[in-house]
Structures are given as C-alpha cells and as structure tokens.
Amino acid sequence: MDVSGILFVFLGAQIIVATVGTVWSRNPVTSALFLVLNFFALGGLYLLLEAQFIAVVQVIVYAGAIMVLFLFTIMLLNLDNERALAEKFDLRKGFAVLLGGVLLVELLYIIGLKTPIPIKQTALTTVQLGEAKYIGRELLTNFLFPFEIVSILLLLAVVGAIVLAKKNFTTSPKS
Amino acid sequence: MIYINGLNIETKTTSRMDAQLTEFGKVFLFLLVGVVFVAAGFITSSLIRPHRPYDEKLSTYECGEEPKGTAWVQFNIRFYVIALIFIIFDVELLFLFPWATVFKKIGPVALIEAVVFISILAIGLAYAWAKGDLNWVVPQPNRPKLPEKKFDKPAKKKVAEPAEPAPTA
Amino acid sequence: MPNDYLLSLPILAAAGWSVLLIILEAMLSRAALTRVFAMLGFALVGGLSVIGFPLQGLAFSEMLRIGGFQHFANIIFCLSGLLVVALSEKYLDDENVHYGEYYIVAFISVVGMMLLAAAANMAILFIGLEMMSIALYVLAGLMRRDVRSNEAAMKYFLLGAFASGLLLYGISLIYGATGELALHKIAIAIQTGSASMLFWIGFGLLITGFLFKISAVPFHQWTPDVYDGSPTPAAAFMSTGAKAAAFSALIVVVTNFSTLLQNSPTWSLVISSIALATMVVGNIAALAQENLKRMLAYSSVAHAGYMLVGIAAATPDGYSGIMFYTLVYTLMNIGAFGVVALLESKENLLLASDYAGLFKHRPMLAGAMAVFMLSLAGVPPLGGFIGKYKVFAAAVDAKLTWLALAGVLASAVSAYYYLRVVYFMFMRDPVGEAISAPATSSLAFALIAVAVVLLGVFPTEILRITDAALKFAQLPTQTGF
16 A cells, blocks of 8 residues: 555545544534544545645635634534434434445445446646646636636625624615 | 555556655645654653542632633624625635736736626625624613602603614614 | 627626625615616616527637527526516515615526526536525525524525535536536537446436426425425525526536437436426325415426426427426416415415405406416416426427326316415405505516416417527537637
8 A cells, every 4th residue: 555545544534533523422512623623634635636725725714714603603502502402313314324324335336346437537637737826727717707706606695694694684764 | 646545446547656745745744744743742641641630630720710600602693794704705815816826927817807806805895894794793781771860750651652773883 | 709798798797787786785775776776687687688689609718608598598587586576575575674685685696597597617507506596595594583484594505505515526526527517528528438327427416406406306395395484585586587597507408418318218217207206296295285385385396397397308399398388487486476475475364265255355466366376277378388288299209198198187186276276266255354455566466467378378489489599509519609
C-alpha cells in the first residue's frame, strides 16, 4: 500500500468514526463537533484527490462558517433536555436500516466487480484542475454566466434568510 | 492518479502512478504529523501523570466563583442573522479568490465581471442595512408605568387605541 | 458576443429586474409598490419572450440554449408569476404577512425557472433548480407565526435538499462517465462510445431529482403537507410554475438523449410505471380529502402523472402536449387555488361543504370555479381536456395504449371529487350567511375561466406554436451557431 492509500484509509476511517459520532452522540454540541471533524477529514480527502482549492473551501466554508452557524442554532434552541431528543426505535427506523443495508450491499457489489467502472479522464492532469488559477480562468471565461448568476442566488439567500430569521419583521404600511 | 487500493475504481488512461505526493500532499503530511505529535504527547502524559482527583480539583473554577446552573445559555437571535449574512459573504469571497489569481492575465474584462458580481451582492448588503438587520437590537425591558402623582389612580386605557407596536427604526 | 445578450435577453432582464425590486424594497419598503413592479417585471419578461420567440441558439459559451421552447416556457412561468402575484395581496393582507419580500422572492424563483428551461449545461441546471427551490422554501415558510407554515417550509426544505443532493450526485456521476457537463456534448459522448453503467446511475439520480420537484409517486409525500401549510397563493405557485419548470427541464434533458432513450425499453417501462403510479395514487388519495387545499395538492400529483405520460411517450407530440398541458394547468389551477385562497382568507372556509350555495351569492365566482373544476377533470370543451387528449394520443401513437387507457380511467375517477365541489356550489342551499368577496376578484377569476374555455375551444394556434417550439429542442446535436 502506497502513501496515498494509507492516507485514504486513515481519512476514510476518520470520516466514518466522525459520522457515527455525529449521529450517535446525545449532546447536540458534541454532534456538531464531530461534524467539524468530518468536514476536516473530507477536506483531507479533497487534498488527496489534488483538488486543493476545493479542500480549502471545504475547510473555510463548511468547517468554519457553516459549523459556526450550526452551533449558533443549537445554542439558540436551548436544547437543555437531552433525554427529550432521544428517539425510540420504531418501524420507520427499521425500514431506514433495511434500506441502508441494501445500499451497503450495492456498494460492496460494485467494489467486488471484476471489471472496473471506467471513469472518463479529462485532458488536463488533475493537479492543474485543482488549482485556483485554473478554476478562476474557467470561471471568468466558460463559466462566466453561472458565475454572475450565482450572485443572484446569493442575493436571494440574503433576502430569504432575513425574511425567515429576523425577529421583528414589520409589514409595510397598508395601501 | 486516482487509485485506491482495494477499490477497483481505476482510470482508463492513466494507470497507477507512483506514490509520489504533490506539494499539497507534503503539507497534508506535515499536518498529519502535527496532529499525531500532539495526540501522542497527550496520551503519554495521561499514562505517566498521577491521577488523584478530589471534589475541589474537579470543579470548573478551582479557585473562584462557584458555577451555578448549566453552561447552556440561550443565544439571542440577533447573532443568527449576522451569522447568516456572514456566510453569504463568505461564499462570495470564495468566488473572488480564484478571480484574484487570474485577474492580471484576463485583463479589464475580468474587472468588469467581478464588479458586476460584487455590486449585485453589495445590493444585498445594502438591503440588509436599509431594512435594519445590521442594527444591534437592544432589548427593551417592559417596565410598568407608575402613576405620576402619588395619590392618582393609574390612567385607564382608552378602548379604541390599537395596541400596535412602534415601528422599528 | 452581443448575440449572446440578445438571445438571453428575457433571462438577463429578469435577473436585472429582481435586483431592481430589491433596491426598490430597500429604499421605499412599500409592499404594494414592490408588487406593482413585480407584475410589471413579469409582463416585461413575458413580452420580451414573445418578441424574441423566433430567436434561437446557444449563448454564453454553450451554457444556455434558447429557442421557441424556452420562450414558450418563459411565458408560462411569467403568466404563473403574474397571476399568483395578482391574486395574493388580499390573502397576505388578511394573514398579516404582506411583505414586499414575498414578491421579490417569487420573482427570483421565476428567474430560476427560466434558467432551468434554458439550461444547456448541467451547472445551469443545478443553479436554476436551487434558485427556484430556495425561493419556494422561503415562500412556504412565510407565515412565521403559523406552526403549519413552519412545518411546511421545514418539510419542503429537508426533502428538497435531499432531492437536490441526489441530483447533484447524478450530475457528478454523469460527469465522471463522460467527462462533459454540457448536455449536448454528453449526448455526443454517449453516441460515440456507449452509455456505461455509471452514466445510467447518474442519469437515474438526475431524473429522480426532477421527479421530486414535480411530486411524482413515490416522491410525492411532501406535497399535501407543504401545500396545506404554505400560504395558499404560494401553493398555487408551487403547483404551477415550479411544476412547469421541472417538466421543462425534464423535457430539455430527455430531448438531448432522445436517441438513447428511444432505444431503451427499460427507460420507457420505468417512466410509464411511475406515471401510472402517480395517476393512481394521486387520484385515489384525492378522493378521500375533505380539505380543498389537500384535495388540490393530491390532484396536482395526479396531474403530474398525466403529464408524465407525455414523457413516457418520448415523442415530440408528447412533449408538445405537455407544454400545452402546463399552460392550461397553470391557468386552471391558479384559478382554483385563487378561489380557495379568497374564501379561506375571509372566513376560513376550506371544506367542500363550505362551498354550499356559493352560486346563489356569487354566481360569477361559482361559475369560474366550476369551469376550473370541470377543466381539471378534463371535461370536453375545456382546456384541460385538450391537454389530456394530446398527451394520451401521443402515448397511443407510441404504442403505450395501456398507459393512455389507465390515464382515461384515472381522470374518470377524478371527476368524482372535482364534481363534488361543483355539486355543492350549485345544487345545495347555502348554509349560514352569505360569502362575501370583492367583485373585482370575481371578475379576474371570470377572465381566467374564459381563457381556460378559449384554450379548449381554439387550441390549434397554441398547439401549432408548441409544435414549432419543440423543433429546436428536438435536434440537440445541430450546433451550427
């Protein structure tokens, strides 16, 4: 096993442990911190795939900003009573476990396939693809339209977040 | 280059490359060694150190206030709106970073493109500002009104007066 | 380069107008004014689409595909937005949630719908879908003091985010299989090579994402709860504009891979059975509903099933039928939801039995509602009949007679719950006091009803347009622009 293989196994194990921890832990804050660990490990995986920019984005946005918001929300809800959050194992959950098992079998089947699934390789090497420079060039030439239209999407997010989250939202005077 | 031992997902054109790491891989390795180093330090110290706890030692502040209640405090929602707006501009920043790396090469067109992008988002900020979402909402305690003169009865409320909240600034 | 801007003028205008609306709201903060400007914007964008109808081509380094189909879809979205905005003021006022942001969010949602219909690249497909959906989540949760509205927004958001995740995963798998993001280039890559297993998994996930948005069985469970909890005009918007947008995107994707899909018996079988299940489940569940909003929600599921029959047929006739169907459905369903909203906001009347004797008090309103109900049921001289006829005829031509037959039977079942409302309005005596409604809104509903009737009596012109509109969408690999 080469170095990247070892790293992959290490990071994969970390992701699995963190994910199980997120779901398992009773305390929501512990859950959220496990999720941070998960995001960090995911960032490591991106690095392993030589998507450096995406890795940095993963850490800055997800492990940084979004998790802060997560923790805010948890603190906002004042989930003091951890017992109340615990759910019982019912039929629906059993069904979920069943479906998860089916998915696992499918994955194992694909892993066990004799002929590998072909993945199309682009002309560029992956190192070039992952660079911020390459992303920037694509963003300003071929992907210019999506780049600009995403600003409208973010604008919508600002408006929507304010409408839904602001405490004292006054209606404008009636006509 | 994407080759994972044990998994048969393999690229068609490039077969298995050698295990050489890129520059970022080295950084990552450095990070990993750092984590292992710190973790190893903690683990060895926990193995070596004496372990004799007593009540006083285990309290949150060994010499200071006695904490009361839990550490769970309900945050004010005003943090939340600010955090939401922060995330949106954080995402904007991510789009600008790759722009900055190629800005020189592409030239004035890139500048115009970025200005359009930023100004659309700036309108979002202006909107939040104009709507008073960036104002720091100071809690207004609801004090009961006391009668002005000592022997006056409290004034009766007029029936017709609607109880509308004052418009926020 | 200027050609790009000219081609995508409706989209650019809509995006610019949404920014203008935000500036307006930030500066003046008057909901009524924002509303007027939103309506103006819809009219403007729709007008630009009408003027630019013959223009076609790929724009912005093959990100957008503009053609008659896209212009027609734009007109449907703008019509839906215009009608919803026009009908929602009173409802929002009564619920005390009359924010200017409502109109802004609805407008940006329409921008997302236009992107969905015009997507030539999967990146645009995803951005458009997200823009439309995020706006709809906000609209669903607009009544923040109402627990059910919160529940609707939460359910819609969680399930919608899951569906978006599936769609994104599908996109990434397709990219992995073909190395392309542009739809027509993927089609070429598939034609030269062969569709691998990876591609089919990705394609399935992509389609699943859209099936969620059109609330096809088995991805329909959110529909009744979300429509029930949302502000009623927003529910009307979700069931018409959003559904039309998801169908346009579905048609765009499917036409790009038409040669591949026509030779695939599995695809035909899967879509046919989903269509069948959607029609059956939607109609049978609607039978049991007392609450009119839930009834309309299940009926929208059933209508998604009828439209899916056109996708299953996989012929230009079928797609053209869907386009016509979405246009008629937009009119009649917004009409029906609008009447429900009118009566709900005033006196909280939501049951079919509450409509007893409506004809005696408000003959015009009751007449319009009867037209909407009969058209939804697919009674012959009305627009809904022509839509169903076109779609089912396409299915028969595509040797899916059993599916068409099932569709006819399902609409026969649906007649029961639509006609029940009509029965209450016309045959029963009023219970309690008279239902009051402003005369102007009755007139507006009457106009919509007249449009539905006209579409049923004179459908040929519109059908000629939809047939012509599809010509460009049909030929994905001809990129001589």
